[in-house]
Amino acid sequence: MNNDKELITKKELLIETGISYGQLYRWKREGVIPDEWFIKRSSFTGQETYFKRKQILERIEIVKELRSKHSLEDLAKILSPDISEKIFLIDELKKIDEISSGILVSIKEVYDKKDFSLKEIVVFICVSKLQSECSLDVKQTSDILSDIKSCIADINNLDFKMIILKLSDRLGTILYSSDKEIVISNELSVLAKYNLKEISEAVILKYREEKLHYFDEE
Amino acid sequence: MMSSSNFGAGQSEYTGEYKKVRAAGSVKVFDCNIEDLFMSGDVNITNSNITKARVIGCVNAEKVVFDQGDILGHFTSTGICKAQIMHIAGVLNAEYFDAQILTDSKHFKNDKNATTVWSGNIKATTFESYHNFKVGPDCNFKNIINMNKILSGDKIYCNNLISFSSIVTDLINADNIYITSVAGTKVKQIEGEYVWIGRQLPRHERITNIPKTLKNLIICKIRKIKKVEVDTIEADVIDIDYVKATKISGEIVNVGNNCIVDVVEYSKDLNLSKKAIVKSVVKL
Numbered sequence: 001m002n003n004d005k006e007l008i009t010k011k012e013l014l015i016e017t018g019i020s021y022g023q024l025y026r027w028k029r030e031g032v033i034p035d036e037w038f039i040k041r042s043s044f045t046g047q048e049t050y051f052k053r054k055q056i057l058e059r060i061e062i063v064k065e066l067r068s069k070h071s072l073e074d075l076a077k078i079l080s081p082d083i084s085e086k087i088f089l090i091d092e093l094k095k096i097d098e099i100s101s102g103i104l105v106s107i108k109e110v111y112d113k114k115d116f117s118l119k120e121i122v123v124f125i126c127v128s129k130l131q132s133e134c135s136l137d138v139k140q141t142s143d144i145l146s147d148i149k150s151c152i153a154d155i156n157n158l159d160f161k162m163i164i165l166k167l168s169d170r171l172g173t174i175l176y177s178s179d180k181e182i183v184i185s186n187e188l189s190v191l192a193k194y195n196l197k198e199i200s201e202a203v204i205l206k207y208r209e210e211k212l213h214y215f216d217e218e
Numbered sequence: 219m220m221s222s223s224n225f226g227a228g229q230s231e232y233t234g235e236y237k238k239v240r241a242a243g244s245v246k247v248f249d250c251n252i253e254d255l256f257m258s259g260d261v262n263i264t265n266s267n268i269t270k271a272r273v274i275g276c277v278n279a280e281k282v283v284f285d286q287g288d289i290l291g292h293f294t295s296t297g298i299c300k301a302q303i304m305h306i307a308g309v310l311n312a313e314y315f316d317a318q319i320l321t322d323s324k325h326f327k328n329d330k331n332a333t334t335v336w337s338g339n340i341k342a343t344t345f346e347s348y349h350n351f352k353v354g355p356d357c358n359f360k361n362i363i364n365m366n367k368i369l370s371g372d373k374i375y376c377n378n379l380i381s382f383s384s385i386v387t388d389l390i391n392a393d394n395i396y397i398t399s400v401a402g403t404k405v406k407q408i409e410g411e412y413v414w415i416g417r418q419l420p421r422h423e424r425i426t427n428i429p430k431t432l433k434n435l436i437i438c439k440i441r442k443i444k445k446v447e448v449d450t451i452e453a454d455v456i457d458i459d460y461v462k463a464t465k466i467s468g469e470i471v472n473v474g475n476n477c478i479v480d481v482v483e484y485s486k487d488l489n490l491s492k493k494a495i496v497k498s499v500v501k502l
Contacts, residue, residue: 021454022453025391046449046464046480
């Protein structure tokens, strides 16, 4: 067993999950398991491949569960979606339970448009959670939406974590790559922390059958 | 009504249905059905179906479906263009080009040292390579048959790879990988379901049935047999001969006469030739 409990070697993974080399590498090729999840490190036999234990075991579980319902190509789109590719229409926001009706006014105010990308949907879900957990008023909700809007403009995937910070009565956002750690000054209090990737996967899996515009085939 | 044949020189335009078009110069083809197009020069084809095209020069195609094409020169495809069989010797720039069988053309010889690099979104069920070819990140080939010269690329991803010539790459990831032991093949990592490396291609249905222009893969001759150099091979079934490798791992592993391997790992079954040189064996 590998000493580092957060990591699992490839051999341990194959034994623990019962999948074969062929399956693992086919899933990698099809984009169901991202290339960057294969962590290479030197070992006494040359080189060993490791994975983040929790992340890879959860992914394999999902793939095994959905494999009979979806093709690998579909699964890759569900699990690693191209976030620039498709849109949700404004009316469909009401069908997403995780977006509270209370923030729709702020969304309309901050985003003056009728269609939204997946990354925006994920942001709305985060802000909905934040609003209910921290009892934000409309102004604070609009301010934080506006702050995040500028923050997410340049990201082209959702492998990020988002932290909402508070300094006296002002709120701010930090977005950082999932594999990085950040240190926050004691002056700032952390209001909430969200994993955008996990939220996006959950949303896609939950609403895939709901006939939302996002899932229309080309 | 279909025109039986048409000849043009200089600047010419075609629309409608034609059995044969022979042209030279600058040609525009739009909303056309042409059974046989043979031309040299610059041709712009839009919204058309071409049964057989042979062009030397520069082709700009937009929303065109070819049954069979043979192009020497520069092929640019915009919108979605499709082909059953397409041979392209030269440059291909594609917004989205999808072929059943695509080749870099055995019909023409190019500069020995030149490497073909195609750009854009290029999709093919089978790609046959006859020249030095670099597989780009947007090339989406289900099957790759490497017939001649050197196939390269940072990563080669496909379902089936069959190689009769040299490959130089960091990574091959495919379900079925068949590599004949030819001088010049160097691969850092090979990963997949089934990996065969040796002299004479086995008669396996999974490769004999793939679409291709070649009648028979089994009789393809190989020259200059030499050990394939690989760092690691990982697959469910590994069947190798003429391989020098650092580490191979699989469920069922067959190591043949002419192999030198530092570490062999297996989980179900191992066959080691007495003449193979293997430093260490690990049962997983």
